[in-house]
Amino acid sequence: MIRLIDICKNYVVGDTVVKALDKVSIDIKDNSFTAITGHSGSGKTTLLNIMAGYTKCDEGLYLYDNKVVNDFDSKMMTDFFRNEVGMIFQEFHLLPYLNVYENIRLPLIYQKKNIDKSFLDKQLNMVGLKGYGNFRPDQLSGGQKQRVAIARTLVSGVKVVLADEPTGALDRKNASNIVKLLADLRNYGVTVVIVTHDEKIASQAERVIVLENGHVVSK
Ligand SMILES: Nc1ncnc2c1ncn2[C@@H]1O[C@H](COP(=O)(O)OP(=O)(O)O)[C@@H](O)[C@H]1O
Ligand SMILES: [Mg+2]
Structure with a gap:
């Protein structure tokens, strides 16, 4: 769990201090789907x-599975990026x-793992791209490219997927x-966890957290 x-x-x-986040407290339960x-x-x-x-x-405390992320050294951070949390973005970065x-x-x-094709095919099935393994990005639509980006995040077996405006470059x-x-x-x-400024997209999640000027106004 994220706390x-x-x-x-x-x-x-310069002389200006922007308070991007001001005393934000939220919990994200395992296996949940939250929009911010x-x-x-x-x-x-x-x-x-x-x-x-x-x-x-x-300031503040970040707990991941009750471990204090604030105190992670670089080795723990590397494990965290590899095995726990993956990110996707508006641009697909393929x-x-x-x-x-x-x-x-x-x-x-x-990771010196042996990766066979059937494992990669399984990942592609998960994102609805069966049979697309040999396609190049320029042969795919925007939606399909985002699916590839999601599969790329999932291959390492991360437990949390964080998505920053993942639909920003796509049609409705x-x-x-x-x-x-x-x-x-x-x-x-x-x-x-997805971040979106689009309320319609946010309403598809099971829980919506609303931020305003660095404060949580609804969760
Ligand atoms: N690297 C940065 N340097 C200075 N100000 C930043 C930086 N990143 C974000 N900000 C400021 O922090 C506030 C929050 O930004 P951000 O987290 O990007 O908001 P959002 O994703 O909701 O648009 C904004 O006022 C933004 O201008
Ligand atoms: Mg943003």
């Missing part, structure tokens, strides 16, 4: 990046000269299908 307690994060730009929503600049990305371990908070198989096995390159129908796919990841024991 954030009184998280504060400031950005200092709010206007642009409300602190959504900052909050997600803290959960991902990319950004350190200035490598254009690699096919789908090669893109999704990238995270495993540093593809957006809705991607959110359905993310919701279905719960069937594989995955916990999902």
Whole structure:
């Protein structure tokens, strides 16, 4: 479980201090599907990046499975990125000269595991891309590219998927299908948190947390 307690994060730009997050406390239960929503600049990305371990908070406590992430050393952080939490973004960040198989096995390159094709096919099935292993990104639609990005996150066996505006580059129908796919990841024991400024997308989640100027106003 993810537990954030009184998280504060400031950005200092010149003489100005931006309070991006001000005493934010939330719990995310295992195997749940949560949306974080709010206007642009409300602190959504900052909050997600803290959960991902990319950004350190200035104050507060981040507990992951009762372990204090604030105190993780670099080795523990590396394990955390590899095995626990994965991220997807609005842009898909696929490598254009690699096919789908090669893109999704990238995270495993540093883990000296033997990866057979049937394992990769299983990952592609999970995201509804059976038979697309040999396609290159430029042969796929936006929705299909996002599916590849999700499969790439899942190959390492992470337990939590954090998605920052994952539907921002997609039309309404593809957006809705991607959110359905993310919701279905719960069937594989995955916990999902998406950030979106789109209320319609947020309403597809089982729980909606609303941020306003760095404060949680509804959870
Ligand atoms: N790297 C940064 N440096 C300075 N200010 C930042 C930085 N990142 C975010 N901010 C500011 O923090 C606030 C929250 O930003 P962000 O978390 O990106 O919000 P959201 O994702 O909801 O749009 C905004 O006022 C933004 O301008
Ligand atoms: Mg953002």
